Amino acid sequence: MSARISFLKNPDPCNHLSGYKLRYGTDGYKSFQSLFSCFNDGRIKIKLREIEIPRCSYCSVYQKRLYICLFCRSISCSSHILLHTQLNKGHDIAIDVERSELYCCACIDQVYDPEFDEIVVSKQLVGLGMSVKSGADVVAVRSNKKRRLDSQLIIGSKFLVSPRDRREKWSFPLGLRGLNNLGSTCFMNAVLQALVHAPPLRNFWLSGQHNRDLCPRRTMGLLCLPCDLDVIFAAMFSGDRTPYSPAHLLHSWWQHSTNLATYEQQDSHEFFISLLDRIHENEGKSKCLYQDHEECQCITHKAFSGLLRSDVTCTTCGSTSTTYDPFIDISLTLDSANGFSPADCRKNRYNGGPSVNATMPTLSGCLDFFTRSEKLGPDQKLNCQSCGEKRESSKQMSIRRLPLLLCLHVKRFEHSLTRKTSRKIDSYLQYPFRLNMSPYLSSSIIGKRFGNRMFAFDGEGEYDSSSSSPPSAEFEIFAVVTHSGMLESGHYVTYLRLKGLWYKCDDSWINEVEEEVVRGCECYMLFYAQEKVIQKAHKELSYQVISMAEAFPFANC
Amino acid sequence: MKHSVNRPPTPDKDDAAEGFEKDEVTLREIINVKLVESGEKENLMELVRDRLVECGWKDEMRIACREHVKKKGRKDVTVDELIRVITPKGRASVPDSVKAELLNRIQNFIVSAALCV
Numbered sequence: 001m002s003a004r005i006s007f008l009k010n011p012d013p014c015n016h017l018s019g020y021k022l023r024y025g026t027d028g029y030k031s032f033q034s035l036f037s038c039f040n041d042g043r044i045k046i047k048l049r050e051i052e053i054p055r056c057s058y059c060s061v062y063q064k065r066l067y068i069c070l071f072c073r074s075i076s077c078s079s080h081i082l083l084h085t086q087l088n089k090g091h092d093i094a095i096d097v098e099r100s101e102l103y104c105c106a107c108i109d110q111v112y113d114p115e116f117d118e119i120v121v122s123k124q125l126v127g128l129g130m131s132v133k134s135g136a137d138v139v140a141v142r143s144n145k146k147r148r149l150d151s152q153l154i155i156g157s158k159f160l161v162s163p164r165d166r167r168e169k170w171s172f173p174l175g176l177r178g179l180n181n182l183g184s185t186c187f188m189n190a191v192l193q194a195l196v197h198a199p200p201l202r203n204f205w206l207s208g209q210h211n212r213d214l215c216p217r218r219t220m221g222l223l224c225l226p227c228d229l230d231v232i233f234a235a236m237f238s239g240d241r242t243p244y245s246p247a248h249l250l251h252s253w254w255q256h257s258t259n260l261a262t263y264e265q266q267d268s269h270e271f272f273i274s275l276l277d278r279i280h281e282n283e284g285k286s287k288c289l290y291q292d293h294e295e296c297q298c299i300t301h302k303a304f305s306g307l308l309r310s311d312v313t314c315t316t317c318g319s320t321s322t323t324y325d326p327f328i329d330i331s332l333t334l335d336s337a338n339g340f341s342p343a344d345c346r347k348n349r350y351n352g353g354p355s356v357n358a359t360m361p362t363l364s365g366c367l368d369f370f371t372r373s374e375k376l377g378p379d380q381k382l383n384c385q386s387c388g389e390k391r392e393s394s395k396q397m398s399i400r401r402l403p404l405l406l407c408l409h410v411k412r413f414e415h416s417l418t419r420k421t422s423r424k425i426d427s428y429l430q431y432p433f434r435l436n437m438s439p440y441l442s443s444s445i446i447g448k449r450f451g452n453r454m455f456a457f458d459g460e461g462e463y464d465s466s467s468s469s470p471p472s473a474e475f476e477i478f479a480v481v482t483h484s485g486m487l488e489s490g491h492y493v494t495y496l497r498l499k500g501l502w503y504k505c506d507d508s509w510i511n512e513v514e515e516e517v518v519r520g521c522e523c524y525m526l527f528y529a530q531e532k533v534i535q536k537a538h539k540e541l542s543y544q545v546i547s548m549a550e551a552f553p554f555a556n557c
Numbered sequence: 558m559k560h561s562v563n564r565p566p567t568p569d570k571d572d573a574a575e576g577f578e579k580d581e582v583t584l585r586e587i588i589n590v591k592l593v594e595s596g597e598k599e600n601l602m603e604l605v606r607d608r609l610v611e612c613g614w615k616d617e618m619r620i621a622c623r624e625h626v627k628k629k630g631r632k633d634v635t636v637d638e639l640i641r642v643i644t645p646k647g648r649a650s651v652p653d654s655v656k657a658e659l660l661n662r663i664q665n666f667i668v669s670a671a672l673c674v
Contacts, residue, residue, distance in 0.1 A: 053593055062589070065640070078637065109635035 178243035243508035398445035
């Protein structure tokens, strides 16, 4: 199988096709090359020179779907093709005259062979006046649309594929490309896939806002991870579908985190945090944007930074001290104890479905747990201002400001210092594709405690005074990093959602998968984006080329 | 017995219809040949294809196919079966405007072809 389509899961050939290929190879296909004719809209048909109108040799009809036998070149219609096979033993494979597609008469179904398609495509290329290279170099997109001269094809890797119809057989969304495993580096590949397809990050790098050729750090010979990412983005969106090896990034990351520079399996979440951190460092320094975390304009913080509010209340006198801390992700405790939340239970009763299993953890359950009012232990007494001494207190977290991209990390790896053991929590966590974060906002959490009292907010409104419209709390999922297996020897896989379809990215292999597969997976990191970000991304993926205007989403954010 | 053998046979009603149909078939064939020879058939095919995509018919068919496959299961469906199931739906849902346009084009073609003969 040619490497260029290794990520596509081609349907397996039927016995008849494999038998045919064993005996004749591609000679049969090649002998048909002279009969292929390229028409003005790029379609390839079979055109028999003497006979203008192909007819069924059994019933003379020309209006039905016609097939030409690979062996004897006789033409049969769909009603008589089975008869042809029965009368002529071994004449199993035929070609659809109108569409140039393979058909197995014995299986009464269409079959697929990349080598056949290669020959058809090379004819299309010739038809378009482009020079044809041998199979391995040609990566083409089969287009049934007219004016194919508009879409360019890859030969080598010099041109960019920009198919007009995104639903075509061979076209995956732009930017979808496998990543080679360089030795237990699936932890890195998984995170990279999620980041490459995060709209704000994608737009940032593709619009050249960190150009490796112009980077001051690089010109000084310093290490620059954003530059390595620039290379990766360019490679991912080049249109080349052969799996890519992110060796430079791995090497650079090793140089930054020498303690993690082994071929051992690392933690994906740890890599994620350290990578974002490096980007912030490099970006902040080179662009002098580094102020304090809250106002930092580097791409890491623009995309992922949110604000957490922590209220510590003295249980004796009730006075509360509030602090704010920025965050770039939220780590959630996964405990079978934080099972269903009351919201889930109510929802299920509404729909008449079975009552939710009390012990099955859900994402909302974890978020509820995260924002619960937690009584701090007697050994955690804090100094109460009004009481004047150390008192027992309770603490409650809530989200003051939501980020553009929300990364929720499920703590599946438990490291116990006392027992000096680590274990992995395998329990399934139910999570939604659409997430409304309003119940976890400070306004809601504090509101629940104090009702509508204004003073509880310390003068904060529900919205940021800077934005014109209220930031939405509606999020849509765009990537899921899953971990399967055991602590030491597990495997990371990422599921990406592009234009409503799910794709599984397992190192070098990419295929489209059904929703159910993603819902049922063991999630480790969930990447949500504000719905307006997703909506904008939808539009962007429909364009042929990402123009500079579309690439600067922050102007309209 | 009276010999009515010399009387020409009364034309059967069905025979007449059959004859007319046969003529129609040959006429249809002639038109088809002319369309193919002149290349107009290809243009018309392209036109129809474009119109059906524009009005969303192609997407509707794709959804219908997907649903059928979802129902039957991916392994159990053949292309032939899909064709068999979807074709009636497809034919029924072609918008009248597309049919009208196509008819118009063919009429114009016939007129111009007849004039050139």
